[in-house]
Amino acid sequence: MQATDQEVFSAMQSGEIPAFEMLFKTFYQPLCRYATSFLKDPDDAEEIVQAAFIGFWEKREAISIDTSVKSYLYRAVRNSCLNELKHEQVKQRYIAGETVMGEKASESADHLAIHVELEEKIKAAIQMLPEQCRLIFTMSRFEELKYQEIADQLNLSVKTVENQMGKALKIMRAQLKEYLPLLAILMSNLLDS
DSSP states (O other): OHHHHHHHHHHTTTHHHHHHHHHHHHHHHHHHHHHHHHHOOOOHHHHHHHHHHHHHHTTTTTTSSSSSSHHHHHHHHHHHHHHHHHHHHHHHHHHHHHHHHHHHHHHHHHHHHHHHHHHHHHHHHHHTTTTTHHHHHHHHHOOOOOOHHHHHHHOOOOHHHHHHHHHHHHHHHHGGGHHHHHHHHHHHHHOOO
């Protein structure tokens, strides 16, 4: 450290404000330019430099400088800038993660709403089926019985069960025709998950 730097620093360590002001006036603008080369935002750079000087003053009694005041201040500003850049990267990753999670939650809510609406429409369409048709359809689709098992339980021919199922599916398709695209989207999203 040069003799004048050492004298000014020693005076500042003793609490002499004029010595600190002299260091501030000498290094403030060059340090702001230096910090701007890291951060690109002059306002952020000034905040970093101001914080470095505040820390320099507050810790003046504990600071030990082997090289020069200039080197010490530049190193302090550089480290603060690097920390700020790291913090900004973490913040950006967090924001990106939150955005993705928000989109997934929104998609999930949309799919749930579509699913609930579709379920209600299917129930309403089933209720519109003629009684025997509705009974055969529910036995086939919800109880998962084969046509032969339905025929045996209802004392009908397999051909009658097939005809009633065909009629039920035709009516259901007609009742749900405006919801078929939604059903296709819902099913494709379920398969993608």
